[in-house]
Amino acid sequence: MIDFLKRIFLVDILKGMALTFRYTYRKVYTEQYPLEKPKLAERYRGAPRLNNDPVTGETLCIACDLCAEICPEDLIVVGSQRDPESRKKVLTHYTFDTSRCLFCGLCQEVCPTNAIELTQDFELAAYDRRSMVWDRKRLEKGWDRIDFGKDYHK
Amino acid sequence: MNENVFIENLLIYAVIPLIKIVVIVLVLSGAIAYLTLLERKLIAHIQVRLGPMRVGWHGLLQPIADGLKFLLKEDIVPAKADALIFTIAPAISLIPAFLVFAVVPFGPPDMLQDFLGWTLGWFPFLNLDEATTERIAQNAIASGGYVTDINIAVLFVLSVSSVGILGIILGGWASNSKYPLLGALRSTAQMVSYEVALGFAIIGVLLVAGSLSLVEIVQNQQQEQLWYIFVQPLAFVLFFICGLAETNRLPFDLPEAETELVGGFHTEYSGFRFSLFFLAEYANMIAVSAIGVVLFWGGWLRPFPSFEWLNFLNFIPGVVWFLGKVFLFLYVFIWVRGTLPRFRFDQLMQYGWKIFLPVAMANVIVTAGVILAFL
Amino acid sequence: MKAMEESTVLDAKVLELNMGPQHPSTHGVLRVKLKLDGERVVDAECIIGYLHRGVEKISENRSYIECVPYYDRTDYIAAVSNVYGFLLGVEAMMQIEVPKRAQYIRIMMTEFSRIASHLLWLATHAIDIGAMTVFLYCFREREEILKLFEALFGARLTTHAFRVGGLWKDLPPGFVEAARKFIDEFPERVDEYEQLLTKNRIWMARTQGIGVISGKEAIEWGLTGPVLRGSGVRHDVRKDRPYGGYEEFDFDVPVGENGDTYDRYLVRLEEMHQSRRIIQQVLDRLPDGPVRGKAPKIVKPPVGEYYSGIDGPRGELGYYIVSDGSAHPFRVRIRPPTFISLQVLRRLVKGHLMADVIAIIGTLDIVLGEVDR
Ligand code: SF4
Ligand code: SF4
Numbered sequence: 001m002i003d004f005l006k007r008i009f010l011v012d013i014l015k016g017m018a019l020t021f022r023y024t025y026r027k028v029y030t031e032q033y034p035l036e037k038p039k040l041a042e043r044y045r046g047a048p049r050l051n052n053d054p055v056t057g058e059t060l061c062i063a064c065d066l067c068a069e070i071c072p073e074d075l076i077v078v079g080s081q082r083d084p085e086s087r088k089k090v091l092t093h094y095t096f097d098t099s100r101c102l103f104c105g106l107c108q109e110v111c112p113t114n115a116i117e118l119t120q121d122f123e124l125a126a127y128d129r130r131s132m133v134w135d136r137k138r139l140e141k142g143w144d145r146i147d148f149g150k151d152y153h154k
Numbered sequence: 155m156n157e158n159v160f161i162e163n164l165l166i167y168a169v170i171p172l173i174k175i176v177v178i179v180l181v182l183s184g185a186i187a188y189l190t191l192l193e194r195k196l197i198a199h200i201q202v203r204l205g206p207m208r209v210g211w212h213g214l215l216q217p218i219a220d221g222l223k224f225l226l227k228e229d230i231v232p233a234k235a236d237a238l239i240f241t242i243a244p245a246i247s248l249i250p251a252f253l254v255f256a257v258v259p260f261g262p263p264d265m266l267q268d269f270l271g272w273t274l275g276w277f278p279f280l281n282l283d284e285a286t287t288e289r290i291a292q293n294a295i296a297s298g299g300y301v302t303d304i305n306i307a308v309l310f311v312l313s314v315s316s317v318g319i320l321g322i323i324l325g326g327w328a329s330n331s332k333y334p335l336l337g338a339l340r341s342t343a344q345m346v347s348y349e350v351a352l353g354f355a356i357i358g359v360l361l362v363a364g365s366l367s368l369v370e371i372v373q374n375q376q377q378e379q380l381w382y383i384f385v386q387p388l389a390f391v392l393f394f395i396c397g398l399a400e401t402n403r404l405p406f407d408l409p410e411a412e413t414e415l416v417g418g419f420h421t422e423y424s425g426f427r428f429s430l431f432f433l434a435e436y437a438n439m440i441a442v443s444a445i446g447v448v449l450f451w452g453g454w455l456r457p458f459p460s461f462e463w464l465n466f467l468n469f470i471p472g473v474v475w476f477l478g479k480v481f482l483f484l485y486v487f488i489w490v491r492g493t494l495p496r497f498r499f500d501q502l503m504q505y506g507w508k509i510f511l512p513v514a515m516a517n518v519i520v521t522a523g524v525i526l527a528f529l
Numbered sequence: 530m531k532a533m534e535e536s537t538v539l540d541a542k543v544l545e546l547n548m549g550p551q552h553p554s555t556h557g558v559l560r561v562k563l564k565l566d567g568e569r570v571v572d573a574e575c576i577i578g579y580l581h582r583g584v585e586k587i588s589e590n591r592s593y594i595e596c597v598p599y600y601d602r603t604d605y606i607a608a609v610s611n612v613y614g615f616l617l618g619v620e621a622m623m624q625i626e627v628p629k630r631a632q633y634i635r636i637m638m639t640e641f642s643r644i645a646s647h648l649l650w651l652a653t654h655a656i657d658i659g660a661m662t663v664f665l666y667c668f669r670e671r672e673e674i675l676k677l678f679e680a681l682f683g684a685r686l687t688t689h690a691f692r693v694g695g696l697w698k699d700l701p702p703g704f705v706e707a708a709r710k711f712i713d714e715f716p717e718r719v720d721e722y723e724q725l726l727t728k729n730r731i732w733m734a735r736t737q738g739i740g741v742i743s744g745k746e747a748i749e750w751g752l753t754g755p756v757l758r759g760s761g762v763r764h765d766v767r768k769d770r771p772y773g774g775y776e777e778f779d780f781d782v783p784v785g786e787n788g789d790t791y792d793r794y795l796v797r798l799e800e801m802h803q804s805r806r807i808i809q810q811v812l813d814r815l816p817d818g819p820v821r822g823k824a825p826k827i828v829k830p831p832v833g834e835y836y837s838g839i840d841g842p843r844g845e846l847g848y849y850i851v852s853d854g855s856a857h858p859f860r861v862r863i864r865p866p867t868f869i870s871l872q873v874l875r876r877l878v879k880g881h882l883m884a885d886v887i888a889i890i891g892t893l894d895i896v897l898g899e900v901d902r
Pocket of ligand 2: 067
């Protein structure tokens with residue numbers, strides 16, 4: 001009987017309506033992305049960077065080729081040359097194809113010197129594919145994010 | 155003298171109504187545009203998000219941007235479509251939606267009295283003497299808060315709004331594509347069945363009011379000091395549900411159910427023509443709300459006309475009450491959309507024919523019985 | 530009337546309708562060729578393969594370590610469980626001991642991924658049936674889980690969650706508190722979805738008696754997971770062949786009665802509660818210790834074959850690994866649960882209306898990335 005009355009007076013529907021009404025005037029969950037930059041986790045695996053020694057400014061990479069070896073997509077190319085004096089490998093060039101990267105993080109895991117690192121930058125879109133292959137200069141600089149600022153969209 | 159009578163008649167029967175029509179069409183278009191914004195904002199807040207925020211302050215200019223986008227988009231007529239019908243179908247659907255507002259009373263018959271008496275003085279070239287001005291201002295046709303008051307207004311509304319369905323059917327059929335065709339078939343069946351129940355729901359009110367004129371229906375509610383929602387609550391619920399179905403709103407938006415039929419009858423439409431369908435839907439929404447307010451919620455009357463101690467509310471003009479009530483209706487329309495899932499087609503028909511129609515008929519019979527027995 | 534002459538649509542008895550691959554409700558790029566009599570479905574044919582990337586073949590050319598990120602991308606909705614299933618197999622073949630803490634965290638994250646996956650399922654299922662508000666409410670909760678993923682794994686969707694022998698890194702600071710906060714609030718949120726759907730007459734009318742399949746038939750079709758449990762068969766790999774330490778936790782396997790869309794809906798809702806229970810227990814009993822066992826740098830399982838099956842959010846997710854003793858798998862065959870449950874679509878939709886097709890696709894909870902691989 002009560003069930004029948006509940007049906008007639010649309011109780012099920014009114015309950016749902018009450019819920020949505022309560023939500024109408026609550027705080028919203030939206031993050032206004034280009035205006036507010038999200039705070040990413042420290043471990044986030046985004047744009048790559050080839051780190052330099054903060055003191056000497058020289059590259060940390062010892063050209064061991066481990067990152068290129070582990071990469072499932074084989075997208076890292078490490079160029080090296082043996083220094084005739086010290087008999088050490090010296091990095092000559094380094095390219096990283098961000099368009100094919102899985103962002104799996106294996107390269108940064110195997111790197112013995114923490115030279116290659118995936119950073120928290122995630123705005124990797126580009127206008128053409130060629131510019132998605134990053135060379136050493138760009139990797140060392142890191143991603144120069146265009147900061148649109150607050151006024152850009154107004 | 156003769157000339158004066160001519161000018162007087164011209165003003166009463168042609169110029170002033172024409173101005174009213176223009177004003178209503180303009181206001182309505184703006185209202186529709188902002189109704190879309192209201193819908194997007196409200197639904198967004200129901201869903202704990204923000205809705206449009208970028209164009210103007212909190213997206214206030216969004217409707218204008220949308221309108222421009224529709225105008226600038228390429229207007230595609232599919233190669234296999236029937237070009238003529240395909241192009242006129244949106245107009246067939248939009249025009250009746252606007253026509254309904256010809257008989258909707260936004261305010262009492264003397265709404266513009268003071269205003270007319272005051273403004274007519276601004277036009278010295280008309281050479282109106284005081285008596286004529288007075289007469290014009292007194293004339294209900296000129297000063298009423300509506301374009302016209304015809305004695306079969308309810309029938310007019312019902313018949314004109316069924317013409318709008320034709321646009322949907324033709325649009326769906328002329329696209330010569332499968333999804334729109336299914337949408338058109340659905341909308342035909344749906345609107346035909348719900349129109350019947352809607353009609354019967356309205357008859358309950360008509361029996362109580364004893365008139366088909368929308369103005370008189372409100373005036374009767376004024377005389378009886380009672381909104382008809384309190385007399386005919388069941389009819390109101392039926393009216394509201396059938397109104398949802400008539401305007402293709404969730405939970406009855408089957409003709410355009412985008413998760414089933416992609417876009418239903420307007421799948422093939424783009425650009426400006428699509429926007430006409432879009433406008434028609436929202437105009438219909440406003441129309442149904444306006445009719446509902448007039449029939450059940452006392453039109454331009456303030457709440458509880460019988461309570462003396464609420465008399466201080468009288469300073470708010472009737473038209474504001476009317477618009478406020480329409481706004482409430484629209485709010486509920488949108489709110490329902492934000493809450494409910496969608497019916498399936500056969501269930502919709504079952505509800506229409508097996509529940510709403512019998513209940514509406516029973517309501518009519520009981521109402522008629524009560525009126526015969528006690529009044 | 531040009532359109533009339535050319536129109537064969539109107540006089541055809543059976544209307545053939547292509548649903549997808551670009552259709553809002555086919556959950557990706559599924560194409561269903563429907564034969565309709567009016568709105569009634571006479572026949573349906575699934576055409577798949579639009580998202581085929583050859584993951585199984587790719588695996589043969591990668592080392593065991595390198596394969597793992599690709600499995601994120603088969604069932605991208607529940608990437609964590611995919612990786613888990615494969616790694617369990619590799620670890621079993623090589624007899625690598627996974628430390629207790631890592632085991633527990635793996636279980637917790639897999640259950641989180643089950644919740645996230647079910648939330649996405651509920652969201653899309655609801656919006657297919659027209660309840661669009663539930664869609665965004667579910668996404669809000671899913672977002673919280675993705676934030677947890679991001680904090681622990683470093684990515685939100687394609688997480689590359691686990692490594693051979695354990696985890697990449699230990700839990701970040703603040704993780705346990707955030708996880709606790711989430712599971713404390715979660716039941717309340719599920720109640721909200723229930724308030725909007727479970728007793729709603731439209732929802733009930735749309736889902737009850739739709740796509741009914743009996744338990745016996747479901748077994749014959751090889752269905753697993755919630756689709757099978759909705760038909761009343763209590764089958765759960767976590768209980769039947771416990772793996773990875775599931776035997777230490779206490780949880781129920783909900784089953785339905787009628788095997789219709791509504792029961793599958795209830796089963797999945799209850800599964801979210803059960804997952805929450807497991808997470809609660811993990812958080813209460815989380816041991817200390819290392820998170821990565823002793824795993825060799827180069828993973829070379831001995832010659833042999835191994836089948837590792839886990840209970841993914843969509844059913845039994847299996848990896849059949851054949852090793853020839855080298856660092857690359859000789860063959861990896863994935864048993865995708867939704868590829869198998871998609872087969873039953875044709876049987877389920879026959880005789881239903883067109884709108885039900887959408888409800889049934891939704892209730893099977895398919896992910897095309899996994900169907901096509
Ligand atoms: S993140 Fe993975 S795919 Fe990308 S470069 Fe590193 S190893 Fe290769
Ligand atoms: S692993 Fe590190 S050090 Fe070795 S080549 Fe790559 S970036 Fe350089």
